[in-house]
Amino acid sequence: MNTILIIDDQADVRMAAVVALNQIGCHCIEAQGPDEALALLKQTSVNLILLDMNFKLDTTSGEEGLRFLQQLKTQQLTIPVVVMTAWASVDVAVKAMQLGAVDFVEKPWNNIRLISIVQQQLKQQQISHDNACLKAMQPENSDEYIAQSPQMMRLLAQAKRAAQTDASILITGENGTGKSLLAHFIHQHSARKNQRFVSVNIGAIAPSLFESELFGHKKGAFTDAKEDRLGRFEIANGGTLFLDEIATLPLELQSKMLRVLESQEFEVLGSSQTQQANVRIIAATNAEIASSIEQGEFRRDLFFRINTIELHIPPLRERPEDIIALSTHLLAIHSQKYQRKGLVFSAQAQMRLTQYEWPGNVRELSHCIERAVIMSDNNEIMASDLSLTPTSTASSAAFPLVPLEELEKQMILKAIAEFDGNVIAAGDFLGLSKSAIYRRIEKHQLDLKDLDN
CATH class of the missing domain: 3.40.50.2300 (Response regulator)
Structure with a gap:
């Protein structure tokens, strides 16, 4: 919650x-x-x-x-x-x-x-959290990805070349591959890197609020417009505007998006003054836009406008060379988060990681390793700690996704048990104050008698 x-x-x-x-x-x-x-x-x-x-x-x-x-x-x-x-x-x-x-x-x-x-902001925060996990593709204090596979090396080289232009870019790829992270990577390598990077999740905007969110409005422009409001194009002026989930844009609104992308001009709702949209557009989608065009759900001319350059992020299963490097980096991140220093993967765990096909891509990999860090009893992450079943087809993979709320609950119980029921000591270990750990015990409705089970 x-x-x-x-x-x-x-x-x-x-x-x-x-x-x-x-x-x-x-x-x-x-x-x-x-x-x-x-x-x-x-x-x-x-x-x-x-x-x-x-x-x-x-x-x-x-x-x-x-x-x-x-x-x-x-x-x-x-x-x-x-x-x-x-x-x-x-x-x-x-x-x-x-x-x-x-x-x-x-x-x-x-x-x-x-x-x-x-x-919208809560969803954007979740995306930011996911991107923090996906930063396993990016060394600390660097804007370079962790990538060893030929596919990713080619992609990053293409992204750097594209970044030097102001051409519109369409990033495609499955969920969890890091599309928004790649968009930010492009911005950081562009001439606009010192200007704003503004991300908009198109799928989170109600159709009735589309123009107001993107272009802003003046006080009195409509019934609920009590004050002036800045739009995303104006906020991103001079920088980069990232339009995530572009394929979810309703058909009736696509013409309005096309107009501003073609002319670089827009009007704030309630104003007759035309403004310039000096922004670099990067869009992303996990949908197959070609089929949407054929079905009349996405305008062909808008598609041409947003994909001057198209960059496709391959799924993790197609670049197995990256799995161990990403896993090691994610292990370091989650070990630090949960104060579990010195954790390493066993040889069997590394084999299991490379055998699994990762239908959820890097996001799933991060979740898997986070769970292993929380639940493992030793300094060596064993294959059994990963809760993965090796498979040759993603459809038959059996990875039991556990909500982070449940993982937090289990971690608190485990820490209290480790300190023989001393809640304060467990809180210190987890980096929580006395009041914070008691609030979490109350939030999860933890019965400390569970420690005896």
């Missing part, structure tokens, strides 16, 4: 947000102001912050909200923040986004819009 921290000095505003977000299964915690919020963040892990920009000390400038964002940045708390403001100040919103805010919503808000923004 996602946890949302709502920061507002008005109890009725916080309650309204809680009621709206509870509808989508979010757990909400509340703070009356930035100081209380910072204290909560020292004790509680949250997925997203909903931040009011104006408090009792100053009700117009947004300075208190901006100061809080600066404090998050100083303390290196990388939590997505959606800011709330009742004042028509695009400048404050821009300053907030420069300090790390991911979006903003106007007060009083429309619940559908609030929920849409929160859902």
Whole structure:
């Protein structure tokens, strides 16, 4: 369950947000102001912050909200923040986004819009988490992939060449292969690398909000447009705009996307002034667009516009040379995360890793190794710890996916058992404060009597 921290000095505003977000299964915690919020963040892990920009000390400038964002940045708390403001100040919103805010919503808000923004940011956070796992393809403190296979070496060479141009690029590949990571790799090797890289998950945008999300709107442009809003094209101006899941774009909206890609021009909703879209477009899809074109579900001219250069990421099963290098790097990442230093793969485990076909690609590989790190009893990861069945066909593979929530629960129980029931010592081992581990025990409804089983 996602946890949302709502920061507002008005109890009725916080309650309204809680009621709206509870509808989508979010757990909400509340703070009356930035100081209380910072204290909560020292004790509680949250997925997203909903931040009011104006408090009792100053009700117009947004300075208190901006100061809080600066404090998050100083303390290196990388939590997505959606800011709330009742004042028509695009400048404050821009300053907030420069300090790390991911979006903003106007007060009083429309619940559908609030929920849409929160859902999109939570999904983007999940994608970012997946990309962190996929960084096994990328050495630490480097923008180079870990790749040994001829296929990946050719792909990366092509990506670097394409990055030097402003041509539109379409990245294709199965789920979990790292399409968004490759898009960022291209941006980092381009002339726009010092400008913004803005990622948009097209599949997460409601059709009714498409124009507003992409192009922005002016106050009064439609019923719920209480304030001005910046669009993604404007935010990405001068940089790179990554359009993920482009094949999910509804047919009726494809003409609008085609127009801005062809002319590099757009209008903010509610404004007659034409703006220039100085952005480099990278799109990605795991769908077979050719069949969508044949079925009339995707415009052929839009396809030609987005794939001046097409880069295909091969699935992991087609580049077995990369599996051990990726696995070793992922083992180091997850060992550090769970404080399990000195872990290595046994020879049998390495063989099992290379025999499996990885239908979920690098994402599945990361999940598999994370589970092994959590559940293994020794410093050597054995083949049995991987819970993989060797197979010659992906369809017959038997990999029992376990939710990370369940893995966290098992890890806490295992740590408490390891320290003979001493919850505080177990929390210290896991890097959790006293209050944090007790909150997780309560969250998972752990019965410590389970330790006797």
